[in-house]
Amino acid sequence: MGFVFSRDGFAEVIRQLGSRYRIYAPVLKKGEGRFTDTDVVRYDYVKNFDEIELEKRSDYSFKEILLPVSGTLFYFTEDKVTEPEMDDREILVFVRSCDLHAVKRFDQIYLHNGQERDWFYERVRDRLKFVLIGCRESFDDCFCVDMHTNESTDGYVFSVEEADGEIYSDLKEEGLRELFSGNSVREEDKAPAHVETNKIFVSVPDEVPVSICKDKVWDEYDSRCIGCGRCTLVCPTCTCFTMEDIYYSDNGKVGERRRVHASCMIDGYSNVAGGGEYRKKHGERMRFKVLHKISDFKKKFGYQMCVGCGRCDMVCPEYISFSECINKVDRAIRSAEDGKEAQA
Amino acid sequence: MSNPYIPFASKILDVKKHTQKEYTFRMEYHGEVKPGQFFEVSVPKFGEAPISVSGIGDGYVELTIRRVGRVTNEVFENYVGDSLLMRGPYGNGFDISIFDHGETLVVAGGTGVSPVRGVIEALAASPAAKDTHVIVGFRSPADMLFRSDLEEWKDKLDLVLTVDGAPEGYAGNIGLVTKYIPQIQLRDVSAAKAIVVGPPPMMRFSIMGFLDMGFREENIWVSNERKMCCGLGKCGHCRIGDKYVCLDGPVFNYTESKNLID
Numbered sequence: 001m002g003f004v005f006s007r008d009g010f011a012e013v014i015r016q017l018g019s020r021y022r023i024y025a026p027v028l029k030k031g032e033g034r035f036t037d038t039d040v041v042r043y044d045y046v047k048n049f050d051e052i053e054l055e056k057r058s059d060y061s062f063k064e065i066l067l068p069v070s071g072t073l074f075y076f077t078e079d080k081v082t083e084p085e086m087d088d089r090e091i092l093v094f095v096r097s098c099d100l101h102a103v104k105r106f107d108q109i110y111l112h113n114g115q116e117r118d119w120f121y122e123r124v125r126d127r128l129k130f131v132l133i134g135c136r137e138s139f140d141d142c143f144c145v146d147m148h149t150n151e152s153t154d155g156y157v158f159s160v161e162e163a164d165g166e167i168y169s170d171l172k173e174e175g176l177r178e179l180f181s182g183n184s185v186r187e188e189d190k191a192p193a194h195v196e197t198n199k200i201f202v203s204v205p206d207e208v209p210v211s212i213c214k215d216k217v218w219d220e221y222d223s224r225c226i227g228c229g230r231c232t233l234v235c236p237t238c239t240c241f242t243m244e245d246i247y248y249s250d251n252g253k254v255g256e257r258r259r260v261h262a263s264c265m266i267d268g269y270s271n272v273a274g275g276g277e278y279r280k281k282h283g284e285r286m287r288f289k290v291l292h293k294i295s296d297f298k299k300k301f302g303y304q305m306c307v308g309c310g311r312c313d314m315v316c317p318e319y320i321s322f323s324e325c326i327n328k329v330d331r332a333i334r335s336a337e338d339g340k341e342a343q344a
Numbered sequence: 345m346s347n348p349y350i351p352f353a354s355k356i357l358d359v360k361k362h363t364q365k366e367y368t369f370r371m372e373y374h375g376e377v378k379p380g381q382f383f384e385v386s387v388p389k390f391g392e393a394p395i396s397v398s399g400i401g402d403g404y405v406e407l408t409i410r411r412v413g414r415v416t417n418e419v420f421e422n423y424v425g426d427s428l429l430m431r432g433p434y435g436n437g438f439d440i441s442i443f444d445h446g447e448t449l450v451v452a453g454g455t456g457v458s459p460v461r462g463v464i465e466a467l468a469a470s471p472a473a474k475d476t477h478v479i480v481g482f483r484s485p486a487d488m489l490f491r492s493d494l495e496e497w498k499d500k501l502d503l504v505l506t507v508d509g510a511p512e513g514y515a516g517n518i519g520l521v522t523k524y525i526p527q528i529q530l531r532d533v534s535a536a537k538a539i540v541v542g543p544p545p546m547m548r549f550s551i552m553g554f555l556d557m558g559f560r561e562e563n564i565w566v567s568n569e570r571k572m573c574c575g576l577g578k579c580g581h582c583r584i585g586d587k588y589v590c591l592d593g594p595v596f597n598y599t600e601s602k603n604l605i606d
Contacts, residue, residue, distance in 0.1 A: 076388040114577030119347035240580030247389040273413030278606040299586035
């Protein structure tokens with residue numbers, strides 16, 4: 001069921017939802033970008049509708065709610081191990097369609113890879129509900145259409161998008177009908193907006209032969225990539241973490257074990273005790289990351305990992321394009337196949 | 345819902361010193377465990393490290409730990425009577441029933457002996473002992489681990505002990521394990537099985553040696569060492585291709601591992 005609101009009407013909905021839920025949404029942070037006088041859109045808890053950025057794509061993804069940049073797993077006190085308490089309230093997370101698809105990838109790893117479900121992940125995940133931000137236009141570097149994540153028909157409580165000064169919302173949860181109808185100007189069924197075409201096109205190879213690992217397509221990244229890992233830190237489908245222990249300098253008997261973001265692009269990711277290290281070259285790391293996103297994950301779980309949000313292209317300080325890399329890999333595979341056929 | 349990240353305290357029952365930097369800790373443990381599996385061993389405030397099981401017995405497991413990292417350095421400060429935090433066992437481990445009949449060649453280097461020690465012990469105690477060949481290599485005579493085991497194994501199975509290099513006057517074998525692989529006498533190499541565990545270059549060249557001798561790819565097994573934070577298939581560090589070393593390994597058949605490109 002669909003509703004149309006004035007901005008004020010919808011603000012009232014958000015205000016009332018705020019007493020039941022915590023609201024986690026993209027927020028435009030003025031002057032907090034990487035360079036002087038630049039802005040950044042990051043996720044944060046909000047109280048008011050006005051704080052939510054509905055037009056720009058967030059530079060960092062929603063994933064920090066599920067996998068905080070640094071999160072305490074438990075405290076060590078003397079001989080006891082204690083898990084931290086957490087806020088009981090449910091959380092409404094505002095996401096675009098690509099990110100909603102990314103949640104499925106997170107669930108795949110944290111809940112369904114291996115026998116064990118991740119306790120820390122699940123207790124947050126159980127509290128999350130999603131609000132779909134409609135995409136009326138593609139951003140410059142999105143390629144969601146080719147990754148089949150441009151549309152979401154379920155998995156959200158309600159949708160939100162702004163058109164001609166009005167807010168359109170597709171409500172899925174019956175329990176909110178009264179709140180929505182009471183504050184709307186009219187009822188009107190309208191599927192959440194989604195883009196049908198992007199400016200970027202990728203051709204994802206159906207089969208990736210092992211031989212591509214040795215292809216020269218990766219060589220350029222040895223020098224172009226600086227191994228900063230930004231691409232993976234903004235990625236809504238990068239799920240890796242490292243655990244580390246710290247102790248409090250004032251009391252050496254007390255400390256905590258933390259989980260922090262980890263990245264296969266950053267030094268130290270594969271280091272084993274005694275000095276062993278895999279993938280020292282940045283081109284090898286690029287290969288490891290790209291093939292995970294477009295082949296290895298799919299081999300294991302049956303669908304592509306990359307959702308085509310394009311954030312990695314925008315954040316790279318060396319202007320490396322992930323989507324262009326996919327196309328380069330595809331061309332390399334095709335030309336290798338053509339070469340084989342020509343020989344035969 | 346139980347939390348798989350919470351470690352349990354395990355008492356240190358005994359400590360055996362092999363070298364200056366390699367000790368075997370006998371840890372209290374009741375439960376199923378296979379050779380080749382590993383535990384995440386932790387010292388609060390210093391972190392966790394994956395350590396393979398080097399021995400299995402009634403009410404205990406043995407962990408051979410090399411003092412090479414932040415966590416393992418700290419483990420060495422703990423001795424009998426103290427305890428360590430552990431969780432596990434993780435990984436698939438070796439399936440002994442594959443190896444306890446017919447001819448088997450086990451090649452292990454350095455701390456790589458740990459994951460196969462349980463396999464060698466099981467084979468030494470089985471009727472297959474006479475068909476079991478073991479090549480064990482260490483960097484130098486001073487780096488040798490499991491000396492008393494080596495003495496015992498020598499009498500039960502065909503053992504070649506070698507060192508990469510030794511001071512003048514050393515009477516034993518000198519040379520890489522790969523030098524001794526072609527010298528192993530097998531009745532039917534096409535049916536024989538091989539296991540190799542050790543540093544990556546050693547594994548690579550040993551496998552080349554096996555294949556040259558006529559071992560079939562599907563009869564070769566390896567155990568891979570990788571960084572693992574969780575052991576549960578979540579942290580991502582040990583992934584190679586579509587495999588997670590902590591879930592699908594660390595023991596892989598060569599037909600699988602040959603396609604895993606780091």
